[in-house]
Amino acid sequence: MSWFSRNAHWVTLALSLVVGYVIVGFLGVSALALLAGAFGGASPGALLADAAVVVGVAGLLILAEVTLTVAFVVSVVRRLSFPTSDRAAWVFSLLETVLPPIRGLGLSERFAPSLEERERAIKRRYVEGDLSERDFEREMLDLLAEAEPESPLADHTDPLDPHESTRGSDDRGGDSPAPDLLNRKRRRETE
Known part of the structure; x- marks a missing residue:
């Protein structure tokens, strides 16, 4: 990471302040010059030409000031860490x-909870009794399928549904046991 990218917010803030002071000074000096010309007997055409230059x-x-202010806000927002919230991510x-x-700010991604946070929330809801074992397994499988879309679990069947077999055929024609998410996760963590 370069020095500028680490300090972009300070650079844009400093430039924004300098340009702001230049604008105030320029408008003040220009107003005094136009008033002096008006009271000094300058022709109206000359005053209009000078005023057009001042306005330009x-x-x-002002355009530079707005650009620098937006750049400052964007660089600050990119550096901030936000609390995660599904609702805020959806709104953004x-x-x-x-x-x-x-x-370009990527606010929806910044507010979206990570997979680990969502897994902890599912486990907390299960421990608190808000989820049945079946719902817990289903939500964990959905989360695993989202984390690993190419996984064979992405098209999973509910192992706790009495209408579905707990052992079924996989696409290659062989038998595959119903996925046990917790044991699979433990095996992955030890590898």
Whole structure:
């Protein structure tokens, strides 16, 4: 990571403040110069030409100020860590579809809980009794399928459903046992 990328927020803030002071100074000096010209007997055409130059330069300076302020806000937002929330992630993903310019901030991804956080939440709900064993297994399988979409568990059957066999045929024609998520996860962690 370069020095500029580590300090982009400070650089853009400093430049924004400098440009802000330049704008105030420029407008003050320009106003005094235009007033002096008006009271000094300058022609109206000359005053209008000078005012047009002042407006053009002020417009460019204001555009630079707005650009630097937006760059500062974007660099600060990118550095922040946010608490995760499914609801906030959903709201920001909706806003990103409606307002494409904010897509670059990646706010929906920043607010979305990680797979580990979602797994802890499922386990907490199971321990608190909010989920039955069947619902716990189903949600954990769904989470595993989301984490590993190419996994054979991505198209899983519910091993606790009495209408489904606990042993079935896999795509190669052989028998495969119903997935035991917890044992599979423990094996992966030890590898």
